[in-house]
Amino acid sequence: MNLTSGILKAVQVRSLHPLALLISSWVNLLLHTCEVLLCVYFLCFSTQKITKGTVFFIIVALLVDTIGTVAVCCSTVVALDSLASNQAELTSHWSTLSTVFTTYLASVLEQSFFLRRYWSISHNRIITSILAILIFLNAASAIAIATFFQVNPVSIGTLELKENTPLASAAIMAATDVSLAMVTIWKLKSVKTSRNATRALLHKVCFYIGAYGCVTAVSTSLLLAFWLIDLNGYTFVFRILGRIYSLTALVNFLLVYEWRAEAAKKLGAFHSPYSISHTRSDSRRSL
Secondary structure (H helix, E strand, O other): OOHHHHHHHHHHHHOOOHHHHHHHHHHHHHHHHHHHHHHHHHHHHOOOOOOHHHHHHHHHHHHHHHHHHHHHHHHHHHHHHHHHHOOOOHHHOHHHHHHHHHHHHHHHHHHHHHHHHHHHHHOOHHHHHHHHHHHHHHHHHHHHHHHHHHHOOOOHHHHHHHHHHHHHHHHHHHHHHHHHHHHHHHHHHOOOOOOHHHHHHHHHHHHHHHHHHHHHHHHHHHHHHHHHHOHHHHHHHHHHHHHHHHHHHHHHHHHHHHHHHHHHHHOOOOOEOOEOOOHHHHHOOOO
């Protein structure tokens, strides 16, 4: 490792405050515990019929977050040891890349879930394709660049790429979260129905989708802002971001199944845990 690379890594590690690393680890453990409890409740105690696809999604999300939480805790230990010994080992440790990988994978899972919902009610190929490209290309690029810097030392020539990648990635994530919520709400509000029960249910769905979009968009917007003003804040938000994405999707699953049961009683209109059927005059497409 050359001298420049060593200096850059040392500066990066020493600029992190130990308290930010510790608090992010504790919050990670708390959020992961909540996620495990919700998964157990949903899979073992739910009275609604759960599809195999839903079960698979939940298990994958929980596995990703478990790996991510372990990686965050391990990277905290390594970082604290590095700070205590005045060395720079964090950027080259396996837990750093694992944290990046699991965070972006969690974002892809959650955003893909909401994108699938938007596609089911709109069938708009252009908007769906644009959002899909943003989701997968951003995650793939960020993981590829993180892997590159994991195996190659940072030089003066590549420092700008290393500095700008988190900024661009956070901006794309925030824009995608906001766009997903906006286009879905806009589509739901354009639904024409003569049934008061259907209208009330659609308003409820719009409210929750707006809330989900706000949670993830605020999180990624904070990530973007902290990258510009404070590295400790950026580190804290990024290390818990994967848990926020997964919990958002999981809570959504729970509420969707409640909506399904409610609609089945009032309208007999739900045909899947993701859909409300309606024609152009009454009901035609599905949520």
